[in-house]
Amino acid sequence: MAVKTTCPYCGVGCGVIATRDAAGEVSVEGDRQHPANFGRLCSKGSALAETIGLDGRLLEPLVDGQPATWDAALDRVADGFARVIREHGPDAVAFYVSGQLLTEDYYVINKLAKGFVGTANIDTNSRLCMASSVAGHKRAFGSDTVPGCYEDLEQADLLVLVGSNAAWCHPILHQRMLAAKEKNPACKIVVIDPRRTATCEGADLHLPLRSGSDAVLFNGLFAFLAGSKAVDREFVGNSTTGVVEALKQVAGQTVAQTAATCGLSEGAVGLFFDWFARTERVVTLYSQGINQSSSGVDKVNAIVNCHLLTGRIGRPGMGPFSLTGQPNAMGGREVGGLANQLAAHMELENPAHRELVRRFWRAPVMAEKGGLKAVDMFDAIADGRIKAVWIISTNPVVSLPDADRVRAALDKCELVVVSDCVRDTDTTRHADVLLPALAWGEKDGTVTNSERRISRQRRFLEVPGEARADWRIICDVATRMGYSGFAYGSVAEVFREHAELSGFENNGARDFDISALSTLDDGAYAALAPVQWPVTSEHPAGTARMFETPKFFTPDRKARFIPIAPRAPRHATSRDYPLVLNSGRVRDQWHTMTRTGKTARLLSHVFEPYAEFHPEDARLAGLTNDGLARLTSPWGEMIARVVVSSDQRRGCVFVPMHWNAEFAGEGRVNALVNPATDPLSGQPESKHTPVKANPYAPKWHAFILSRNPIRRPETGYWVQGKAGDCWRLELAGETRPESWRDWARAQLGLEDVEIEWIAYRDPGAGRFRYAAVRDGRLDGCVFIAPDHTLPSRAWLTGLFAEPQLSANARMSLLAGRPFGAGEDTGPVVCSCFGVGRHQITAEIARGADSVEAIGRRLKAGTNCGGCRPEISKLVGTRAQMRQAAAS
Structure with a gap:
């Protein structure tokens, strides 16, 4: 039996075909008909079948650590939340949810919190990855609208990747970019990142800017464009406001000043500015390097300003493009998953929107002000303002900044409820009530990817043990608390209500509208093909690009330029903490490893948490390659394996975010991470934490x-x-x-x-x-x-x-070494085929002089393509050595 579903990892939203044979064995392959990936899967997606076993699963409710019936567990949750609300008010409870939820799950938990409990203390781990983008979109467009689509990446003549290691974090999109570049030799790729990442291997220009200086760079570009022929005066005059004030902010900023502040060469900055000015079709793709900042919203708007000034938005091959981190971060935005939102892209603090949603939901009470955002929420748990919290499908004890404080906060909380599919995580250890949820392969619903494309996740596995769907668990608790409006008979019924609300008294006033899907019967919902919103009676097949008619969602329907005054990161380096810690992802792991950590194939590329240093920083700190380092910040510490690399910018250290107490003793990088947040988005500054490094020298x-x-x-x-x-x-x-x-x-x-x-x-x-x-x-x-x-x-x-x-x-x-007893293949480079570095270098020595040649000989790089940048680097290094020897 073959079932079409959607990958549960990043925001690319790849289509997957899961096939279960007569013996129950599952295999996965990419869906060649899905417009996000056309059959390709990355290393994580290719290994999905290896992660669906029941080892480590939570398969029955637990109350105070003991097995319980569903009735007992649900009563404990409902009674506990009701008591706290009765005694302390609705803002004494909170809900912390996840971009791993399906849209229907997200919808009902937001309905419960904001329309029935009456609190906006519901936030999501998507706050950690895309909240700055949401706020930047709303300031510029009047709505949280991603303008473009993936086809634009293939139609552009200049692709600018800012704070995005797409080769590792969004590999399928990166492969689409490289394939388009191969077909269009005029296309150029620029990577803006303090590190030389795998993404740089396919780039024409790398700008290793000083950490935190992105807004300075794009302000400099904005000033440069203002003096060029690239300004679209008709678009600016007819479709925007605020350009005069925004240009005043950058008046007099030169290429030389920009380069000096960003720590770049004037020639490299000038080349980038010239390419941007002379190229009509430009897409600027940005990700966590922009968003995860205490000035992330300003950085987003500095990028958007450049596209508005040139009119490069709403047309093929151009526009700002936010690369989303999670499979349903966008779906969460649609239903008001953030503490300062309402469902269907409505505003929580807009009285007219609150009244509209209240009438639609027939809600007894509506939250009237924004709730606590993620970091503030756990601060409120720590100081006792929040006395009950329900955590759903996420692991904040690992993923939030200042993670040790999060752990201590949960220990103090009167009632901690956790819904998860995994029995033992850093967070479930602190739960009073554990509720067993369905995992990928068992769930049924929808997700929305980075290009606004709604796709179905479909069940192809039997429900294990006593696990239940998240939406069903939430509705059962709501009903026990005495709330009507949660008696859904199916997930399709939840989706229809969500779609109906999107069109309710809309009439084109709001960007998010999928009202044409509100009449789907169960069969049509089951067969729903991928489609991009808006999906309306005027556009029943969906909408690829927004703003093709340059009308925005501000009161005057014009986009807004935002004057940007660049701000330094909240906490600077010092003599005590001289290095900047930048946390991020590695190619083959996902979030806190509860899924990807199950498979040896995905652990083979990077097994241990590591800290990557520039050679000079390593020398000054007394660190040796492959040794161990203790990293310390004002908030915490960790131990990591040392990697010394000239790819790292001087003064910076990179550490992956994934390891937790299940996989490593002292490997949680977020115990160190700076909890400063953007004042508008509430997104933490995960890319700039002052740290010091010392050798860890065990006996x-x-x-x-x-x-x-x-x-x-x-x-x-x-x-x-x-x-x-x-x-x-x-x-x-x-x-x-x-x-x-x-x-x-x-x-x-x-x-x-x-x-x-x-x-x-x-x-x-x-x-x-x-x-x-x-x-x-x-x-x-x-x-x-x-x-x-x-x-x-x-x-x-x-x-x-x-x-x-x-x-x-x-x-x-x-x-202690191979002795005719098997080849030492070296560290794994290609996870798909288990090809090691020594195998690749041996073939290069035998004459393989390209990535394609390595693929023909070893198959490495011929599946997902995620290892191609690493292979390219090995080929290039060998070529440089030959050239040096010849000279």
Whole structure:
């Protein structure tokens, strides 16, 4: 049985076909008919079938840590929230939800909170990724409208990526850009990012600007454009307001001044400005490097100003384009998922909108003011203003800034309810009530991607245990609290109400309108094909671009220029904290790893949390490549593996956001992250935290590979996960055991088992190797050293696949290196086909001189394409070495 559904990862919204065979085995492939991806899937999407197992699932309600019936659990939630509201008022409760929810789930929880409980204390983890874009759109357009579509990326002659490592974070779109560039040699790509990321490998120009200086750069571009022939005077005069005031703000700003402030060369800035001015079809794509800032809204509007001045909006191949982080961040925006919104893109603080929604919902009470945004919400939990919180499908103890404070806040809260599909996360550990929710593959509903395209997620798996759909759980609680209006018979019925509200007394006044879908019967809803909103009687097939007729959603229907006075990040570096921490994603992991961490394939590319330093910063801090560093900020600390790279800008350090207490002992980067927020959007400044770095020098380092799960330590540095056919644990410690042999046996859990032991001991050097063989097969191995110079794990994990250990394999285990017992393929580059760096460099040495040549020989880079930038870099490095040798 093949079912068309939608990928649950980033905001690209790729179509997926999930096929379940007669034995129940599931396979996934890209949907060639879906207009977001045309059959392509990234490494995460390709591995979806490996993440749907029931290991670690929450399959029954838990109350105070004990199994409970659904009736008991729902009564506890309803009674607890009702009591707090009765005793302390509606603003003493809060709801923290997620871009992982489907639109229908999002709709009913917002209806419950804002129209029935009467509080706007409902916010979403999408606050962390796109709230600045929402606020910037509303200031400029009068509405949260993404103007363009993905086809514009293929029709542009200049693509500007700002604060976006699309090659890793939106790989399918990045591949579409590179394919378009190949077809159109005139097309240029500019990357604006302090780091030289994988996205730079396909770019014509990289501007490694100083952290936080984006608004200065785009103000400089705005000033440059004002003096060029690129100004669209007719568009500016007829369709905009405020240009005079905005231009006054940048009067006199020169290319040289801009370059100096941004830490760039004048020539590079001038080249970018000239390309932008001379190129009609320009798309500026921005993501978290812009949004996650205490001045993120201003940065968004600085970009939009440049497109308004040139009239490059609402037409093919041009416009500002926000790349959304989550699969349904856009759907959440549609239903008022943020604390300062109402459903259907209406304004919470607009009395006419409140009254309209109240009448439509027949709501007994409506929230009348904006609620607490994410960071402020958890501050209110910490100080006792909020006494009950319901967290749905998200992990704030890992993902919010100043994460240790979030953890402490939940410990103080009177009632913590968590709906999740995973039993044990950093957040579920603090729950009084745990409610088992459906996971991807079991859910049914809709999501909306970055180009406003609504797609269906469809169920293809049986409902496991006692898990329930989020919308159903929410409605059951609402009914128990005595609220009418939640007796939906199906998810299709929820969708129809959502669609009907979008057109209710709209008449073109609001951008979001899918009223043509409000009459879908259940069969038509089940078969709904991907479609871009607005979907109205005038546009029943949807709308690719907004503002083609340049009428906006402000009172005078004109777009607004916003004068931008650039502001420095909220917290500056200092002698005590001299480096700027920039957090972000890696290619093969997603959010807090509760899904992607299940598959060895996705852990093979980057196994440990790491901190990437410029060589000079590493030298000054006494750090060595592959060693360990302790990073400290005014808010917290972590330990990470050191990566020394000239791709990093001097004075900056990059750390991935994904690792949590399930996978790493001290790997939560958000424990360090600056909790400062943008005053308009409330989005945290996750890209600029002052930190210091010191070597972490434990007395010993080790790794363990085992056919069985390994008992992880309670303290110290450790990272665990799956690796091929075994489990892997990296660790380091301060205290040496009395007997390494006994310690190794205990770690592998083999004290009382008949095992053949292979051992190498060098007590003087502090190096020990132990391997356990059972029935001729490798059961586990432990390698210990006084420093981080330990053998490659790649060839060792391969030994677990051998049915019998050969003599050469046994010698290799003693020697700590391959000895005719399997190839050391090196760190994985291509996750789709398990191709390592050593395999690629070997083929380059044999004459493979392009990414395509590597693909023909090893298949690497021929599936999702996410590894192509890394392969390109390896090919380029080899070419440079040959050229240097020849000269």
